[in-house]
Amino acid sequence: MKFLSPNVCGSLLSAAAFFLAPATWAANSFSTVVIDPGHGGFDRGGIPGQRVPEKTVALDTAVRLQRLLQRAGLHTVMTRSADVFIPLPGRAAIANAQPDSIFVSIHYNASPRSGARGIETYSEDSRGRVLAARIQREIISRVSTENRGIRHAEYFVLRKCQRPAVLVECGFLTNPAEAELALTAGYRQMVAEQIAAGILEQRHFAFPAATHSKSHKKHHKSYRVARSSG
Numbered sequence: 001m002k003f004l005s006p007n008v009c010g011s012l013l014s015a016a017a018f019f020l021a022p023a024t025w026a027a028n029s030f031s032t033v034v035i036d037p038g039h040g041g042f043d044r045g046g047i048p049g050q051r052v053p054e055k056t057v058a059l060d061t062a063v064r065l066q067r068l069l070q071r072a073g074l075h076t077v078m079t080r081s082a083d084v085f086i087p088l089p090g091r092a093a094i095a096n097a098q099p100d101s102i103f104v105s106i107h108y109n110a111s112p113r114s115g116a117r118g119i120e121t122y123s124e125d126s127r128g129r130v131l132a133a134r135i136q137r138e139i140i141s142r143v144s145t146e147n148r149g150i151r152h153a154e155y156f157v158l159r160k161c162q163r164p165a166v167l168v169e170c171g172f173l174t175n176p177a178e179a180e181l182a183l184t185a186g187y188r189q190m191v192a193e194q195i196a197a198g199i200l201e202q203r204h205f206a207f208p209a210a211t212h213s214k215s216h217k218k219h220h221k222s223y224r225v226a227r228s229s230g
């Protein structure tokens with residue numbers, strides 16, 4: 001999986017931000033991004049026996065994203081900035097307290113099958129879906145891995161969030177090659193830059209009205225819930 005050096009990426013992103021700056025934002029655009037690093041504290045994330053803890057790389061990627069968005073003039077709020085556990089309702093409440101915001105949850109994936117690889121971005125309604133599509137496209141444009149596409153899932157934080165919300169799975173920590181990459185600052189910076197690019201792009205477009213789509217299958221991760229619960 002190849003990727004450009006962080007320096008090249010950083011300057012490309014600043015150039016893009018500068019170029020886009022004078023434009024007018026879409027009518028229902030946002031000024032705040034609530035960034036949610038998955039897991040934390042006793043909750044390492046991933047699956048039992050996983051070598052690389054998801055909570056650590058998710059937080060680092062989220063902090064990098066925060067820096068990039070702040071540099072681009074957006075207000076940011078972190079659901080956690082340290083290795084602490086924030087219950088899922090608390091995360092949704094933080095997001096819902098922010099007017100004019102979007103919610104971006106940062107995760108890394110896991111599978112009992114070590115060959116599973118790639119990037120996928122989840123959303124729960126039509127607004128999240130357009131944002132998910134931009135973020136997914138931006139990441140895939142620079143990460144040479146499987147494009148697992150944009151998906152719908154009953155993630156608790158997405159369903160409880162009243163704002164446009166996405167959850168990005170930035171690669172599989174159970175895949176030896178992707179875990180190795182995720183442990184490099186260069187990869188985490190690149191992913192953060194591409195998520196930032198998708199977010200900044202979205203500011204130029206109005207969100208569609210919120211319509212919820214039906215889930216096709218049930219998932220069994222703790223972050224995901226059945227529609228009938230909670």
Ligand SMILES: [Zn+2]
Nearest residue numbers: 038045107108
């Ligand atoms: Zn996770």
